[in-house]
Amino acid sequence: MGEKDEKLILDIQDLKVIYKTDIETVEAVNGISLKIEKGKTLGLVGETGAGKTTTALSILRLLPQATGRILSGKICFDGEDLLTKTEDEMRAVRGNLISMVFQDPMSSLNPVYTVGQQIGEAIKLHNHDLSHEEVEGRIDEMLQLVGIMPSRKAEYPHQFSGGMKQRVVIAMALCCEPELLIADEPTTALDVTIQAQVLAMIRELRERLGTSMLMITHDLGIVAQICDEVCVMYAGKIVESGTVEDLFRGEKHHPYTVGLFDSIPNISSRATRLKPIPGLMPDPTNLPVGCEFAPRCEHCMEICKKEKPQVYSEGTHKFYCHLFDSENLKTGGSENESK
Amino acid sequence: MFKKNKVNAETLDGYVSQGKWKEIWRRYKKSKGAMIGLIMMAAMAAVLILAPLFVSYESATTQDFSLMLATPSAEHIFGNDGYGRDIFARIIYGGRTSVAIALIATVTSCIVGSMLGAVAGYFGGRTDSLIMRSLDIFMSVPDILFTMAVVYALGANFVNLIVALTLAYFTNYVRLVRSEVLTLSEQDYVEASRAGGANGLRIILSHIIPNAVGVIIVNTTLNIAKIILYEATLSFLGLGMPAPQPEWGQMLSEAREYMRNTPHLMFFPAAAIIITACSVNLVGDGLRDALDPHLKS
Amino acid sequence: MKANENNIPARTPLIETRDLKKYFKVNGGRMLHAVDSINLKLYSGETLGVVGESGCGKSTLGRTLLKLIEPTGGQILYDGQDITKLNTRKMRPLRKEMQIIFQDPYSCIDPRKSVVDTISEYMQIHKVFPNHQQTMNRAIELMDLVGLARRYANSYPHELDGGRRQRIGIARALSLNPRFIVCDEPVSALDVSIQAQILNLLMDLQDELDLAYMFVTHDLSVVKHISNHIMVMYLGTCVELAESEELFRNPLHPYTKALLAAIPEPNLDSRDKEFQIIRGEVSSPIDPKPGCRFAARCEHCMPQCTQENPKFTETSPGHYTACFLVNGNNPGGQTSDTGGETGGR
Numbered sequence: 019m020g021e022k023d024e025k026l027i028l029d030i031q032d033l034k035v036i037y038k039t040d041i042e043t044v045e046a047v048n049g050i051s052l053k054i055e056k057g058k059t060l061g062l063v064g065e066t067g068a069g070k071t072t073t074a075l076s077i078l079r080l081l082p083q084a085t086g087r088i089l090s091g092k093i094c095f096d097g098e099d100l101l102t103k104t105e106d107e108m109r110a111v112r113g114n115l116i117s118m119v120f121q122d123p124m125s126s127l128n129p130v131y132t133v134g135q136q137i138g139e140a141i142k143l144h145n146h147d148l149s150h151e152e153v154e155g156r157i158d159e160m161l162q163l164v165g166i167m168p169s170r171k172a173e174y175p176h177q178f179s180g181g182m183k184q185r186v187v188i189a190m191a192l193c194c195e196p197e198l199l200i201a202d203e204p205t206t207a208l209d210v211t212i213q214a215q216v217l218a219m220i221r222e223l224r225e226r227l228g229t230s231m232l233m234i235t236h237d238l239g240i241v242a243q244i245c246d247e248v249c250v251m252y253a254g255k256i257v258e259s260g261t262v263e264d265l266f267r268g269e270k271h272h273p274y275t276v277g278l279f280d281s282i283p284n285i286s287s288r289a290t291r292l293k294p295i296p297g298l299m300p301d302p303t304n305l306p307v308g309c310e311f312a313p314r315c316e317h318c319m320e321i322c323k324k325e326k327p328q329v330y331s332e333g334t335h336k337f338y339c340h341l342f343d344s345e346n347l348k349t350g351g352s353e354n355e356s357k
Numbered sequence: 358m359f360k361k362n363k364v365n366a367e368t369l370d371g372y373v374s375q376g377k378w379k380e381i382w383r384r385y386k387k388s389k390g391a392m393i394g395l396i397m398m399a400a401m402a403a404v405l406i407l408a409p410l411f412v413s414y415e416s417a418t419t420q421d422f423s424l425m426l427a428t429p430s431a432e433h434i435f436g437n438d439g440y441g442r443d444i445f446a447r448i449i450y451g452g453r454t455s456v457a458i459a460l461i462a463t464v465t466s467c468i469v470g471s472m473l474g475a476v477a478g479y480f481g482g483r484t485d486s487l488i489m490r491s492l493d494i495f496m497s498v499p500d501i502l503f504t505m506a507v508v509y510a511l512g513a514n515f516v517n518l519i520v521a522l523t524l525a526y527f528t529n530y531v532r533l534v535r536s537e538v539l540t541l542s543e544q545d546y547v548e549a550s551r552a553g554g555a556n557g558l559r560i561i562l563s564h565i566i567p568n569a570v571g572v573i574i575v576n577t578t579l580n581i582a583k584i585i586l587y588e589a590t591l592s593f594l595g596l597g598m599p600a601p602q603p604e605w606g607q608m609l610s611e612a613r614e615y616m617r618n619t620p621h622l623m624f625f626p627a628a629a630i631i632i633t634a635c636s637v638n639l640v641g642d643g644l645r646d647a648l649d650p651h652l653k654s
Numbered sequence: 655m656k657a658n659e660n661n662i663p664a665r666t667p668l669i670e671t672r673d674l675k676k677y678f679k680v681n682g683g684r685m686l687h688a689v690d691s692i693n694l695k696l697y698s699g700e701t702l703g704v705v706g707e708s709g710c711g712k713s714t715l716g717r718t719l720l721k722l723i724e725p726t727g728g729q730i731l732y733d734g735q736d737i738t739k740l741n742t743r744k745m746r747p748l749r750k751e752m753q754i755i756f757q758d759p760y761s762c763i764d765p766r767k768s769v770v771d772t773i774s775e776y777m778q779i780h781k782v783f784p785n786h787q788q789t790m791n792r793a794i795e796l797m798d799l800v801g802l803a804r805r806y807a808n809s810y811p812h813e814l815d816g817g818r819r820q821r822i823g824i825a826r827a828l829s830l831n832p833r834f835i836v837c838d839e840p841v842s843a844l845d846v847s848i849q850a851q852i853l854n855l856l857m858d859l860q861d862e863l864d865l866a867y868m869f870v871t872h873d874l875s876v877v878k879h880i881s882n883h884i885m886v887m888y889l890g891t892c893v894e895l896a897e898s899e900e901l902f903r904n905p906l907h908p909y910t911k912a913l914l915a916a917i918p919e920p921n922l923d924s925r926d927k928e929f930q931i932i933r934g935e936v937s938s939p940i941d942p943k944p945g946c947r948f949a950a951r952c953e954h955c956m957p958q959c960t961q962e963n964p965k966f967t968e969t970s971p972g973h974y975t976a977c978f979l980v981n982g983n984n985p986g987g988q989t990s991d992t993g994g995e996t997g998g999r
Contacts, residue, residue: 065847210874218931237920266920280850282846294847295850
């Protein structure tokens with residue numbers, strides 16, 4: 019894959035975000051870099067508090083104004099740095115070029131407007147010159163796209179079930195044909211059978227519209243089914259990244275990724291006991307000096323406690339772990355260390 | 358995050374021995390405002406309780422027309438009122454009745470109202486309807502009219518005033534606590550308690566009231582000041598404590614006539630009411646925070 | 655275990671329900687059928703997983719078994735004793751033996767009570783120990799048992815994370831030495847790594863204390879991991895019940911098949927497969943029409959399905975299904991009205 023810049027829709031470099039209150043400073047995102055190619059889907063995986071949503075909000079510059087602050091880094095969208103744009107310019111980007119689907123469909127819709135009105139609102143926001151008929155036509159088109167009968171557009175959100183609401187939210191997000199769709203846990207609040215419907219729809223729409231996607235999730239199953247590339251986040255850092263092949267078929271993994279996989283009860287094979295990662299995520303107001311994962315890592319070495327790991331890569335597969343240091347590799351590789 | 362100073366020894370006692378009240382007091386002490394309020398309250402209580410030691414009741418009721426409307430002097434530090442009675446003595450003895458009535462009426466209305474509200478909210482259904490509909494009847498009669506009726510019917514004295522004020526104020530608490538309870542009883546810990554075999558009363562007392570306490574306390578502290586003023590209204594209408602007995606509200610309404618020329622007649626009882634209300638509010642705020650473990654750190 | 659399923663059970667089930675029903679009144683005098691004709695048996699030391707989507711009545715079933723909700727009809731037998739009609743006072747001694755663990759680690763413990771206070775609440779209700787010190791000691795023991803560091807004894811819930819709060823809930827549930835615990839989605843609010851810790855804890859406790867769990871969840875992989883038997887619920891009714899391995903190897907009811915196919919698997923083998931989608935959404939449980947509740951979404955729906963209720967029959971030893979498709983294939987299939995895991999009434 020030739021990585022020319024025109025191919026990239028999103029290129030985040032060394033992003034650092036903090037939440038600062040009078041009492042404490044939460045280091046939410048600590049220097050992450052990621053790239054999404056046009057038409058591809060990147061999965062951002064991690065547990066609560068890993069900084070996934072913060073990353074997404076930073077892209078749209080929607081961090082809570084009172085506390086959230088982007089310390090450093092670049093967020094290049096289609097070659098332009100979003101962080102240098104003015105608020106007015108950003109408004110033209112949001113919804114139009116980049117849009118976002120949130121976890122909870124119930125709170126993303128306004129209960130006092132009909133579904134049609136809300137989609138229409140989103141359309142008109144970026145296409146002022148459309149006539150009333152054109153907007154109505156577009157609403158019908160969007161509803162059809164997400165598999166809802168256009169005749170239901172005069173109904174209110176409460177008349178829709180959870181899955182239908184999430185479809186409406188997705189329709190709203192897609193109505194201006196954005197180049198990048200950020201989906202923050204879009205199916206977590208839904209039942210499995212409904213989740214399957216929504217995932218199938220997302221997969222189909224992505225192929226039809228060629229939209230690039232940033233898929234935020236904690237579910238490795240969704241990653242396997244939907245994404246092309248994956249970044250695993252832990253405590254505000256990316257610890258491993260690569261293609262889905264690298265993650266699910268690769269031989270070597272970051273110890274945290276291994277822990278994540280061992281924690282999921284496997285549906286096809288039954289182990290009597292799970293192998294959870296011991297301990298808890300570090301306090302984001304007081305992160306360890308060395309590797310963030312070191313306190314919970316079974317392969318923790320002296321260097322891990324002192325220095326942040328560099329990136330080590332094997333083709334597209336990247337690790338941020340001292341285990342992959344050439345010296346440690348030379349002396350028998352990660353396998354040896356893990357024993 | 359947890360308090361390090363509590364992990365003292367490896368013995369079991371080390372972990373659990375600290376008393377609940379000690380803990381609450383420790384949290385209470387942290388707030389400056391609350392401590393100021395407490396000191397003010399304690400000082401006031403001392404003065405009111407120990408009053409007979411430095412001022413006699415007679416000086417509060419003895420009329421001396423030569424001292425009519427006298428301004429403060431060394432002998433009568435707050436001056437004298439329209440009948441030449443010593444204002445300082447009247448404030449102190451008036452405070453004894455006013456504060457006592459206000460406190461008792463607040464506490465009784467709070468207890469009666471909270472319990473009714475908790476019962477209505479927790480049990481729901483018919484119990485709820487019965488309580489709430491009776492309450493509607495109560496509330497459809499204007500407060501002042503209702504209180505007047507009670508005092509007229511029973512006669513104006515200490516106990517009856519408390520009864521009348523309680524009846525006028527408990528309705529607030531019923532509504533307030535009921536709505537709190539409705540939210541709280543949805544919580545899983547209430548169900549957990551039932552699953553453990555707790556009965557309704559225990560759940561209300563050990564889970565619901567403690568969690569609703571913040572709202573109740575804020576309302577209570579605001580009410581104390583209101584009740585003192587309400588007493589004043591009653592006195593003004595001639596339904597307060599019988600005549601020679603001093604009372605803050607009564608003093609205020611008497612002072613109205615002289616407001617323009619001798620404002621100190623109004624100033625001292627008003628200041629007394631403000632100070633009382635202030636200290637009660639400060640203590641109330643402090644208490645609410647101290648009872649809430651969230652603000653522990 | 656096997657022997658118990660085929661023949662008349664050698665031991666009494668710890669919990670048994672017969673045609674258990676719970677209807678709620680909703681506006682307009684209509685009835686919401688939250689739990690409809692459920693028959694189940696659960697033995698000591700075993701786990702019955704109850705799976706279904708939101709609104710299928712699985713949580714209501716758990717609470718009805720504990721009589722936190724009064725059943726509308728049918729019977730609940732605890733250790734052979736009919737507890738359906740017992741009033742609150744008579745239930746009290748039994749409360750010691752049946753407990754519940756909740757889904758939400760945030761609302762399941764009182765924010766105003768310290769950790770030891772919460773854990774010792776049940777012991778104080780039942781006055782298990784004559785003095786405070788003994789109660790506290792037992793609370794500390796329980797903390798050790800569920801893996802909560804002793805230094806948290808005086809902490810308040812808001813200082814602790816979800817996993818630790820869930821451990822408090824478990825310690826409280828264990829405080830009276832129960833024999834049966836309803837676990838109502840105890841891990842679904844937790845992160846995967848914490849979820850695994852709690853699942854391991856629950857399984858260890860079961861081995862150690864010979865507990866019976868009814869494990870209510872929407873997560874099939876979790877339920878497979880922990881259960882001996884699995885019951886699949888749809889709109890208040892039980893559509894399939896089988897041994898855990900059997901259910902996953904050989905699902906019979908179309909709904910079970912759809913559920914299994916809907917899980918996104920964390921491997922790439924099934925990636926390019928189309929999602930096996932069942933159309934539509936769960937319909938309303940209010941005044942359901944006769945016939946199979948799943949008929950509206952079922953791709954195999956036959957005229958029969960919308961007219962009469964499919965019988966819950968044993969299609970192979972220990973495997974029960976309520977579907978005409980399966981019954982049709984097995985004409986005269988052993989309609990077990992007696993014995994068996996979950997016979998009719």
